[in-house]
Amino acid sequence: MITDKTVSAPTDNSEAWKQLPWKKCQKVVIRLQRRIVKAVQEGRWGKVKALQHLLTRSFSGKALAVKRVTENQGKNTAGVDRQLWSTCNAKFQGIKQLKQRGYKPSPLKRIYISKSNGKRRPLGIPTIKDRAMQALYLFALEPVSETISDRHSYGFRPKRSCADAIAACHLLLARRNRPQWILEGDIKGCFDNINHEWLMKHIPMEKKILHSWLKAGFLESKTLYPTTAGTPQGGIISPILANFTLDGLEQLLESRFGKLGSKRRGKIRSGVNVIRYADDCAP
Secondary structure (H helix, E strand, C coil): CCCHHHHCCCCCCCCHHHHCCHHHHHHHHHHHHHHHHHHHHCCCHHHHHHHHHHHHHCHHHHHHHHHHHCCCHHHHCCCCCCCCCCCHHHHHHHHHHCCCCCCCCCCEEEEEEECCCCCEEEEEECCHHHHHHHHHHHHHHHHHHHHHCCCCECCCCCCCCHHHHHHHHHHHHCCCCCCCCCCCEECCCHHHHCCHHHHHHHCCCCHHHHHHHHCCCEEECCEEECCCCCCCECECCHHHHHHHHHCCHHHHHHHHHCECCCEECCEECCCECCEEECCEEEC
8 A cells, every 4th residue: 555654755865856756656646636536526525625634744745746846837937035946955845845834825926928919917926835835735626626627628627728628619510500609708807806705615625725825915016915806827726726716607507598409308409518718718
């Protein structure tokens, strides 16, 4: 049986990071994630919470979280503390810093990127430590999200992509009883306007940690601004929070208008099909 003890590493060794058994770490995390999925399917939410607790306290989860944020595209982008974990020693020390007790995230660093329409999109960049903590909790949230997500939700989900959303649209449009109209929808300011109270009530994770992220604020031109709504783009955890918020839209529209192509009393019904990529959809 694989346990977290089997992936312990030397503590006073400059080569500790390089010696970590990543395959064993992945097996520990995947095993816990599979147990979370099973608990969700059985409606055992107390069990879900207990397993998430185990995962977010595990050495394996913390090690993989640090590995993720120090190898992705944003690895060279620092937050307000200007810190980067670029050396093996810093990465291994980073694992030790991922502690829930006394955890308080730093404010986000506000930057802007250009959009295709000439406007600028604001991003909130967490510190490397806060990104690692978000990655750790993402491991615990993804099994829940992937079990209950809308069937035709494709944005920011593992093993799904924009190409899959396009393929789903193509399949619908190639059918004999294909839709006659396509409505493209974009939820304006989706990430910036998600209600914090709703997130606190419905996101299945430790409320103290979630609250600290939502209320961290952001720093712009040396001025600290509070955050009263939204989950700023730029954080690892933001896309899954947005997906949790929007899941149910597909079922809501289909229950209101019917599902296109379904049969009722032997007749093919008119209605809608919903394809969603994050906050963009085509009902």
